Amino acid sequence: MTATLSDGTTVVHGPKRPGTPALEARHLTKHFPVHQFGPGRTRQVVHAVEDISLALPEATVTAVVGESGSGKSTLARLLTQLITPTSGELLLDGVPVGRSAKARREYTRLVHLVLQDPFSSLNAVHSVRYHLERPLKLHKRASRDDLDTKARQLLERVSLSPSERFIDQYPHELSGGQRQRVAIARGLAVEPRVLLADEPVSMLDVSIRLGVLNLLDELRERERLAILYVTHDIASARYLADTALVMYAGQVVESGPATQITDAPAHPYTQLLLSAAPDPARTDPPVLRGRGAPPSLVNPPSGCRFHPRCPFAMAVCKEAAPPPLPVATDQVAACWLHSPEHAPKTNPPAAGNAAKDF
Amino acid sequence: MSAPTAVPAPRAETADIVLEVRDLCIDYGVGSSAVRAVTDANLTLRRGEVLGLAGESGSGKSTLAYGLTRLLRAPGVISGGEVLFHNRPQNSAFGAAPGEVVPAATEIVDLLGADMAKLREIRWSQLAVVFQSAMHALNPVARIDAQLTDVLKAHRAQMTAEQRRERAVELLRMVGISADRLRSYPHELSGGMRQRVMIAMALALEPQVVIMDEPTTALDVVTQREILEELMQLRERLGFAIIFITHDLSLLIELADSIAIMYAGRIVERAGADELFHAPRHPYSLGLLNSFPALHGEKVRMEGIPGSPPSLTALPGGCAFHPRCPYAMDRCRTDIPQLVPPAADPGRAAGQPRVAACWLQDGFQEPPAPLRRSAVGNNGDSNGARGADETHGSEL
Numbered sequence: 001m002t003a004t005l006s007d008g009t010t011v012v013h014g015p016k017r018p019g020t021p022a023l024e025a026r027h028l029t030k031h032f033p034v035h036q037f038g039p040g041r042t043r044q045v046v047h048a049v050e051d052i053s054l055a056l057p058e059a060t061v062t063a064v065v066g067e068s069g070s071g072k073s074t075l076a077r078l079l080t081q082l083i084t085p086t087s088g089e090l091l092l093d094g095v096p097v098g099r100s101a102k103a104r105r106e107y108t109r110l111v112h113l114v115l116q117d118p119f120s121s122l123n124a125v126h127s128v129r130y131h132l133e134r135p136l137k138l139h140k141r142a143s144r145d146d147l148d149t150k151a152r153q154l155l156e157r158v159s160l161s162p163s164e165r166f167i168d169q170y171p172h173e174l175s176g177g178q179r180q181r182v183a184i185a186r187g188l189a190v191e192p193r194v195l196l197a198d199e200p201v202s203m204l205d206v207s208i209r210l211g212v213l214n215l216l217d218e219l220r221e222r223e224r225l226a227i228l229y230v231t232h233d234i235a236s237a238r239y240l241a242d243t244a245l246v247m248y249a250g251q252v253v254e255s256g257p258a259t260q261i262t263d264a265p266a267h268p269y270t271q272l273l274l275s276a277a278p279d280p281a282r283t284d285p286p287v288l289r290g291r292g293a294p295p296s297l298v299n300p301p302s303g304c305r306f307h308p309r310c311p312f313a314m315a316v317c318k319e320a321a322p323p324p325l326p327v328a329t330d331q332v333a334a335c336w337l338h339s340p341e342h343a344p345k346t347n348p349p350a351a352g353n354a355a356k357d358f
Numbered sequence: 359m360s361a362p363t364a365v366p367a368p369r370a371e372t373a374d375i376v377l378e379v380r381d382l383c384i385d386y387g388v389g390s391s392a393v394r395a396v397t398d399a400n401l402t403l404r405r406g407e408v409l410g411l412a413g414e415s416g417s418g419k420s421t422l423a424y425g426l427t428r429l430l431r432a433p434g435v436i437s438g439g440e441v442l443f444h445n446r447p448q449n450s451a452f453g454a455a456p457g458e459v460v461p462a463a464t465e466i467v468d469l470l471g472a473d474m475a476k477l478r479e480i481r482w483s484q485l486a487v488v489f490q491s492a493m494h495a496l497n498p499v500a501r502i503d504a505q506l507t508d509v510l511k512a513h514r515a516q517m518t519a520e521q522r523r524e525r526a527v528e529l530l531r532m533v534g535i536s537a538d539r540l541r542s543y544p545h546e547l548s549g550g551m552r553q554r555v556m557i558a559m560a561l562a563l564e565p566q567v568v569i570m571d572e573p574t575t576a577l578d579v580v581t582q583r584e585i586l587e588e589l590m591q592l593r594e595r596l597g598f599a600i601i602f603i604t605h606d607l608s609l610l611i612e613l614a615d616s617i618a619i620m621y622a623g624r625i626v627e628r629a630g631a632d633e634l635f636h637a638p639r640h641p642y643s644l645g646l647l648n649s650f651p652a653l654h655g656e657k658v659r660m661e662g663i664p665g666s667p668p669s670l671t672a673l674p675g676g677c678a679f680h681p682r683c684p685y686a687m688d689r690c691r692t693d694i695p696q697l698v699p700p701a702a703d704p705g706r707a708a709g710q711p712r713v714a715a716c717w718l719q720d721g722f723q724e725p726p727a728p729l730r731r732s733a734v735g736n737n738g739d740s741n742g743a744r745g746a747d748e749t750h751g752s753e754l
Contacts, residue, residue, distance in 0.1 A: 067578035067579070067580065068578055175666035175667070176666075177666055178666070205414040205415055205605070205666070205667060206414055206605050206606070206607070206646060206649050206650075207414055207645060207646060207649050207662050207663035207666075207667070208662060208663070208666055209649060209662065210648075210649050210651075210660050210661060210662030211661075211662050211664070214659070214661070214662075232578065232579065234579075234653070235608075235650065235651045235652065235653050236651055238651060238653065238657070239651035239657065239660070259657060262653055262654075263654070272580060273579065273580065274653065275583075276579040276580045276582070276583035277579050277653060278579075278606060278608040278609035278612060278650075279608065279612065279652075279653050279654075280607075280608045280611035280612060280635050280647075280650070281652065281653075281654065282612060285587070285590075285612075286583070288580065288583055288584065288587070291580075291584060293548060293550065293581070
């Protein structure tokens with residue numbers, strides 16, 4: 001898939017808002033080299049993320065949904081600059097990100113990553129106070145006298161109040177949800193513009209997940225943060241996000257407003273994902289269309305990467321990768337079924353029709 | 359999927375029961391430092407039934423499962439109760455010598471009192487377990503065929519090596535893996551295939567009960583759905599009963615016939631899956647149901663459950679849920695509610711009465727609206743029920 005339409009315009013995924021987005025990624029690609037030893041080795045790469053353009057405007061939540069190995073975490077790590085992209089560029093508030101150490105430090109301040117597992121992302125031998133004061137010191141956000149006040153304010157901002165109760169505790173004294181809140185507070189310490197949350201609730205107990213999701217929702221409004229929410233749970237993406245991106249085998253196969261994606265999925269993979277998701281309101285067992293597993297990303301399938309599993313695969317799907325095609329307002333799907341010249345004459349799984357199957 | 363498929367067809371009230379748990383208590387540690395992880399658990403499992411055990415981490419659901427199989431490791435101690443296994447060896451070709459007819463007589467075995475020889479006879483052959491992490495439950499340095507034939511070698515001494523191999527191929531085919539994977543090591547298989555191998559191993563001796571501890575939690579949704587579909591087909595064919603342990607209540611409602619909800623070591627509600635979804639009677643069940651965002655309908659703000667699960671070392675007095683309960687009354691702080699049928703409950707499944715441990719349901723006061731919805735009339739009209747769910751979503 002190329003993110004460029006035939007008329008030369010690039011499809012940028014993410015919420016559509018006027019003005020310059022807080023963080024923008026253009027044609028981001030990451031290929032990881034595969035290490036092979038011995039004679040006759042070939043230079044192979046894992047095509048982890050393929051040509052993704054993404055804009056994260058402030059005060060929005062963008063969800064990235066996909067199975068493990070779809071490249072969603074790689075995308076989040078590319079956006080943090082923890083790994084260097086093979087090609088593509090990042091723009092922070094419309095300005096290309098520099099490569100100098102100073103620019104890098106500024107970038108890490110403005111773009112913060114919240115990790116999946118709050119049990120290992122916090123240091124077990126340090127108190128909550130240490131975790132919160134350290135970024136303040138490193139980024140010189142507070143004078144020595146202000147440290148305590150600032151740290152307490154941070155705890156209040158993530159609804160850990162009264163702050164006296166938590167500030168001198170150690171991670172093992174906190175519950176999973178409280179730990180994740182501390183991890184988020186640590187991120188807020190440096191007043192970031194962008195929060196990248198990589199599966200922030202999947203390690204937490206069911207009953208406290210919504211609390212953390214609601215906190216992210218509040219932060220979007222109150223702190224005007226641009227939030228990227230990486231998840232495998234499409235129902236929580238629908239709950240929290242403005243816009244959802246569905247990734248498969250390193251590519252964005254569909255993107256659009258989150259409720260639109262779940263109510264009227266246009267790409268066969270999104271439809272598969274939704275039919276497999278647990279849904280207590282379902283009366284009959286779902287029908288899975290497109291069984292099997294994601295392909296190897298060392299030698300991804302030609303054309304559309306989903307075609308070996310796709311129940312609607314046509315001849316063209318093997319030959320050419322589909323561009324993102326508009327299917328509804330702000331919704332694009334990279335699928336030939338939605339292209340006027342390739343769409344089958346009978347029974348196209350159009351957005352409206354497909355929704356009835358779920 | 360939610361309609362119970364009774365295998366074999368129900369005859370009498372008790373003839374169907376395969377496993378009974380009565381007042382089971384399990385402690386970690388002994389003496390004054392003991393922590394009670396499971397308190398007075400009562401469960402009845404019928405033949406061919408899928409019983410879901412749902413709760414958060416630390417609620418005691420895995421401890422309960424390991425306790426009733428006597429697989430609990432020290433410092434876990436079973437401190438009370440009984441587990442009765444109604445052993446009726448299956449009258450199938452596999453396992454019995456050719457021509458021999460196994461009588462379908464039911465023998466009641468007290469698993470907690472059984473000696474090691476008896477346990478060995480029951481375990482795996484009649485009562486198998488699928489552990490959560492297939493990654494760690496499979497031996498990384500042994501090939502799949504060795505691990506599959508090992509159990510046959512141990513429990514079916516009369517089988518020849520050739521027969522064992524054939525059975526291993528058959529088992530793999532049963533869970534949708536081709537025979538050329540027999541010589542693979544676990545690391546050569548995907549997560550889904552490893553979990554399938556675990557299921558094949560559990561079913562190798564055609565048990566009557568399979569206990570599954572979060573069997574699909576680490577898997578992707580599509581793989582999870584495929585495996586669960588296969589599992590349900592196998593259950594229909596082989597007729598085993600399943601105790602399915604998971605924290606994912608929304609999955610359980612689709613899958614299970616009846617569900618027991620655990621909180622802080624106690625079963626707080628037991629009901630049919632449909633009943634529980636449409637008409638929960640315990641505030642914790644209601645809160646759990648409201649913790650799963652819906653895939654349909656209007657987006658509404660949901661609150662989940664405030665606070666976090668209590669530590670078993672410092673349980674609140676009275677009902678353990680009262681500090682997080684929006685409907686807590688004075689009585690909840692002092693008295694522990696018993697698991698009894700809710701007063702004047704219109705929706706009651708035939709055979710197994712639903713029970714809840716909540717003072718709101720004792721008949722002395724009108725329960726709050728979300729806790730007295732009727733399950734009757736909602737069945738089959740899932741969209742309407744979901745709509746009702748949405749409206750009370752903001753209340754809790």
